[in-house]
Amino acid sequence: MKKKDDLKRQVNEAILACQDKQAQDVSVLELEKDSGAFTDYFVMCSGTNPRQIQTIADAVDERLEALGLRVTHSEGYKQAEWVLLDYVDFVVHIFSQKSRQFYDLERLWKSAKRLEPSELLAKPRRTPAAKSAVAKSATTKSAGAQSTIAKTAPAEPKKTRKKKA
Numbered sequence: 001m002k003k004k005d006d007l008k009r010q011v012n013e014a015i016l017a018c019q020d021k022q023a024q025d026v027s028v029l030e031l032e033k034d035s036g037a038f039t040d041y042f043v044m045c046s047g048t049n050p051r052q053i054q055t056i057a058d059a060v061d062e063r064l065e066a067l068g069l070r071v072t073h074s075e076g077y078k079q080a081e082w083v084l085l086d087y088v089d090f091v092v093h094i095f096s097q098k099s100r101q102f103y104d105l106e107r108l109w110k111s112a113k114r115l116e117p118s119e120l121l122a123k124p125r126r127t128p129a130a131k132s133a134v135a136k137s138a139t140t141k142s143a144g145a146q147s148t149i150a151k152t153a154p155a156e157p158k159k160t161r162k163k164k165a
Helices: 002-020 050-066 097-103 128-152
Strands: 024-030 041-047 073-075 082-086 090-096 113-115
Touching (some): 041 097
């Protein structure tokens, strides 16, 4: 179960990296085990020009490398029409719009389950201890905000006595 959760987290990070660089039409295919697939997931997106496609590829690579995951094989970076980043358990495909329509991987792998990125981006469930820690943190922040408000409230003007001349 832990390996599956780790894999979903890694795919999630790849999706976030794509979205951070304004990739278009981000989608995920979960490939069936008995379909002869060589990987578990395809993450696919499109860029609008070669520079954006390369930037998306760089962002995915940097974000996953920060998790200790290195790309095992990559193709197409220089041409930037279809960049493929192979992480063994999942593959990230970054297409130009023209190449994505031409190769149409969604049609070629039509037996795969199509997932919306939000399905993998689901928030982790919190344990009761984590929930109470979050509630305590919110209470502390709220109290801190109130004391800050009190400190920054404008003071009443001082009354000064006029000296008699």
